[in-house]
Amino acid sequence: MRKIDPNAPKPATHVRCPDCKEFVLKEARVCKHCNCKLIPESEQSTV
Numbered sequence: 001m002r003k004i005d006p007n008a009p010k011p012a013t014h015v016r017c018p019d020c021k022e023f024v025l026k027e028a029r030v031c032k033h034c035n036c037k038l039i040p041e042s043e044q045s046t047v
């Protein structure tokens with residue numbers, strides 16, 4: 001039986017950094033792994 005880490009990245013709460021491919025929070029503005037700038041999903045233009 002494997003323990004489930006409550007802080008484990010999940011697609012529901014995390015996105016993959018386009019730069020380093022690590023999971024980062026959707027709300028994050030900067031990737032905590034590589035410091036690349038991220039655009040929060042809610043701020044992405046849909047046009």
Ligand SMILES: [Zn+2]
Nearest residue numbers: 017020031034
């Ligand atoms: Zn990154």
